[in-house]
Amino acid sequence: MIVVMSAGATEEQILSAQKAIRALGFKDHRIGGEERTVVAVLGHIYPELQDELGTIDGVDSVVRISKPFKLASREVHPHNTVVRIGNLAIGDGSVVMMGGPCSVDTEENVLECAHAVKAGGGHLLRGGAYKPRSSPYAFRGHGEKGLQILATAREATGLPVITEVMDARDVDLVARYADILQIGARNMQNFTLLDEVGKAGRPVLLKRGLSGTIEEWLLAAEYILSHGNRDVILCERGIRTFETATRNTFDVNAIPLVKRLSHLPVIGDPSHATGKWYLVEPVGLAAVVSGADGLIVEVHPNPDHALSDGAQSLTPENWKKLVDKTAVIAAAMGRSMAVDAWENEAARKAS
Amino acid sequence: MIVVMSAGATEEQILSAQKAIRALGFKDHRIGGEERTVVAVLGHIYPELQDELGTIDGVDSVVRISKPFKLASREVHPHNTVVRIGNLAIGDGSVVMMGGPCSVDTEENVLECAHAVKAGGGHLLRGGAYKPRSSPYAFRGHGEKGLQILATAREATGLPVITEVMDARDVDLVARYADILQIGARNMQNFTLLDEVGKAGRPVLLKRGLSGTIEEWLLAAEYILSHGNRDVILCERGIRTFETATRNTFDVNAIPLVKRLSHLPVIGDPSHATGKWYLVEPVGLAAVVSGADGLIVEVHPNPDHALSDGAQSLTPENWKKLVDKTAVIAAAMGRSMAVDAWENEAARKAS
């Protein structure tokens, strides 16, 4: 950390700041500039130190130098994390396609959708049994019944299942049904939930919060990693900005930047990032070409009657088109599409 | 709702949109404009309808007309909600001052701080036993031990206690110790937590999320209200914007706007909204003069050594100055300061 003194700080104030730094157990290193003095603080820095030093008389500001995340950091762990579900690998350079309805409604619809996802070339089935909704009057998901429907669809198609968990009390239950636990954008900083999925023994897909900085997102991953769960997948799903022509703004910059800062896989979610089905394909391809390890997309056989988020769901035809174009782009970049998780149901049950 | 057709929509598309509206059980009402046709949708509208209608062929956009919150709305409930704790009333026009440390550390410090809050003219003691922290390596609060310290401080000073609850599993525990449950900014859309505090039988102070719109904030209040808990207090604590010179941007516009849209009391939090102790007084006064029912402020006897957020804490001297100036401004506006919750310990125990 660097303590920047005010331009008008007195010698006494500078000495007293240095003394305070030493009193907290750090080494101080003073440098006199043209305009003002700065004091470098050396030792095992913790983030709160910034606030503590900021209140000392004559201090203008305190600048952090080291990165606050370690386990998620590529500087510390240079090799890519690869999350495996059967034969399917997420983060090994191949492109993974996750599709499915926003909400789980009826078994019939979910099965139809799962078969369409599979037929179109998908690798995982997504679907919400628990739905975060802005309004208490909106449909909030079928809960365990929804989880059972997803499990039925997995059995019928061989697609592993990813679904959201919203409440720390439901983690065990959801983990019994799901292959990947999803943490939604609104829960990126629900720290007690992060603690629980850190202990759940299942891979976790961590969506970036609506106003989560890249640093906060990686720190949220750090929560999960710090409990020993190494299988964290990041998901960029758009941030909230002043632009209202789309539901959110897909931060495509974040894809290659996070791949550089961290060893964790990154998935793009063009459905929530745009809120418009006709933007899903171009933005999805943009995510892949900029380095994403895959996409998670809303698919619905009959988007007009989806229980939620119809406007951003792809039809099975458009889903297949997206997968096919993604494969073309991936091939052009020397990447391949991911492989299926299991060869057959027996292999899945054995896994 | 108003369904806006594309400028080039065909007659067939318009008719088919009207048919779809009727099929969903609504009345349709078509209006032909200079440039395009719109169809008004009449009936008991639900929010998802917007997405559902948006996917119909030839539809350009769907515009919502009615407000999605009802119980929180002044249109529906014109009279101010007043939350009472003993004799203390929040929302009756008087100005309530809540102060205390960011985190509960030692009993000695909290007691010293509580006495300073009381001596300076405060009405409630704030303090975090559970702390949401961006980093898993930061101090996260003392939990129940912290709650006990707060209870001790209440007994010593007669100040009611407000403290944050972060996890649905802790609601009952925290409600046993606290007079007001606080929902933090990061949990504004933690819907299962909102459900629980809606049933907790305690007033709830609901902080606005970092990127929560005013509508989403009122919808979050609606969650709590919909469980029968009428004692919801809103708290503006700054939103996240592009400006980094302050920790957040205090949305002072929101104070009078929310007072107009809703009957619920609104409190300003200038400490988190600015992140700098020397901005707390001017921004706090701004909140009150624009209509806030009170302030919640970080106070620490010795800000240099606070376990968190030292840079934004007031010393007891500055806290007293803030209360005194607030009283002067309140008086100039014909408002008074709030009264103490209880006359004495016996009254509190009897309450």
Added chain:
Amino acid sequence: MIVVMSAGATEEQILSAQKAIRALGFKDHRIGGEERTVVAVLGHIYPELQDELGTIDGVDSVVRISKPFKLASREVHPHNTVVRIGNLAIGDGSVVMMGGPCSVDTEENVLECAHAVKAGGGHLLRGGAYKPRSSPYAFRGHGEKGLQILATAREATGLPVITEVMDARDVDLVARYADILQIGARNMQNFTLLDEVGKAGRPVLLKRGLSGTIEEWLLAAEYILSHGNRDVILCERGIRTFETATRNTFDVNAIPLVKRLSHLPVIGDPSHATGKWYLVEPVGLAAVVSGADGLIVEVHPNPDHALSDGAQSLTPENWKKLVDKTAVIAAAMGRSMAVDAWENEAARKAS
């Protein structure tokens, strides 16, 4: 326009609003909903009407239905605009590569850079003779001398030149030297400058403002188009958001959305959108794959010593790599790279 009355509006207020609408020369059309009454306003709507109607007693809000831009709108002009400079076509489906230094410094450097841009496969030379700089103490460009250097580089390489004009007084001068006039992000709403370039007889590349909405951006294009200049090229260069890990946030959603809303070509600027040279390639490819008609990129033979923006400039090697990868991606999508503007110097002079 739709005038939405308050839920509690009286019959008298509704009638008086209808009367006001008719007094302004519009037709009114009243619709009674479950909760509130709305009045559709029919006729030749102008944007200020929204504010005028919003002040009427009993009116809750006024909702705009029609789009405020016409000449820029694909609804009105369905066919793609193609901007031509010699044989080079921008907007015909091919991919155009514009490269060059941020600032024009010495003739020697610019020539070296121009040759590298050409050798790497570029189609246009960019470079700033007038530089908008946040600080009055920063280098602000060489002005006309810089324009002359650019003209020399064009002669030496056959690359058409694009350069920024910041002041309405300089439009004629810059138009004498440049093949395309650039309007920078900070001037997107410098309306008198937009008026002047609308009359300059040169194609205009219009950068999106740091906080310009897509609608405001298309309205800024409308200013230029309304003076009879049809050769407007849009340029997405990143918007300002809360995220500070990158200089700006590249709004990749905007690329396909603007291609849908407007017939104008769209160029991506990954250099300013990211501020980091190592993000230029992935974000540039993302722009192209999502539908951009080309890229504008900072290239500098020796980025360490660039007069401005060194951190975001590509070396000639990285520029060539970007062009080559762009060509691969374009081919995978069935698109080709653009062709050179002129076969030789004689052709250019004759043009």
Added chain:
Amino acid sequence: MIVVMSAGATEEQILSAQKAIRALGFKDHRIGGEERTVVAVLGHIYPELQDELGTIDGVDSVVRISKPFKLASREVHPHNTVVRIGNLAIGDGSVVMMGGPCSVDTEENVLECAHAVKAGGGHLLRGGAYKPRSSPYAFRGHGEKGLQILATAREATGLPVITEVMDARDVDLVARYADILQIGARNMQNFTLLDEVGKAGRPVLLKRGLSGTIEEWLLAAEYILSHGNRDVILCERGIRTFETATRNTFDVNAIPLVKRLSHLPVIGDPSHATGKWYLVEPVGLAAVVSGADGLIVEVHPNPDHALSDGAQSLTPENWKKLVDKTAVIAAAMGRSMAVDAWENEAARKAS
């Protein structure tokens, strides 16, 4: 400046960075931390240096320490700047009230409005002869005829006039009519315009841009100051954020922060900051109580028929109420209202 090396930087990279710093004429000062090495750069730092040093191999980031504005800085110039127009002082602790129509329409209306502003207790007349408008089809002001109307209104009421200049070519003309030149939000970084008003010999009110950081705003002031014009007045008018319930978000934090960072007067504009007349009073009072030197407010005798921005204009009655309440709040804080610029017309002509 502090050059932060990557955690994995080699000794060779560090030495080569130090060499580069010395080659640019600066002193280097190396500090080895627990995790990484940093190198302090000493000498006369210029802002571009940050980008230049950022491209050196092995450098992770470069942190700026010194503030880029000098003439606008309170550290350098501790005493408040007071701008004087006749007897009226802006920045001396008194509260100045500026009111008037958004656009200058007819002489009759402007005179009526000016008398109302004066009668209500105002000190200056505002009004736009040149109007920045998002759409080319909106009313853009009467130009010089509008300036003449403003001059007539000044003669009739004795109120000095403040009006916007949008084009460098109009500065001399506007300066002949206006007592204060206004730079609008969209032109905060129109640097050639800033240069011109820096030489115009008139006080300048500089509005903060929609997405202008506080630092950029003070740097824009620095442009004007650097030409020798010391009479710069800052104006906070709301920033663009994700919140759409109000036109902009009034950044009340900025008022006391800018008063601390700079010696220049600061005015609040609650009309544009909110876009709703009923929020003008509470937000205006908030600006004053947090330290603003005055307010600039839209007033219109008949807001329903204003040529622009009717929804945010106060009636004369509400203007008077605002002035009266402001006086009460000012008095409560020990501040007084400003005095009139001139005792009578003769005094004005003599000034």
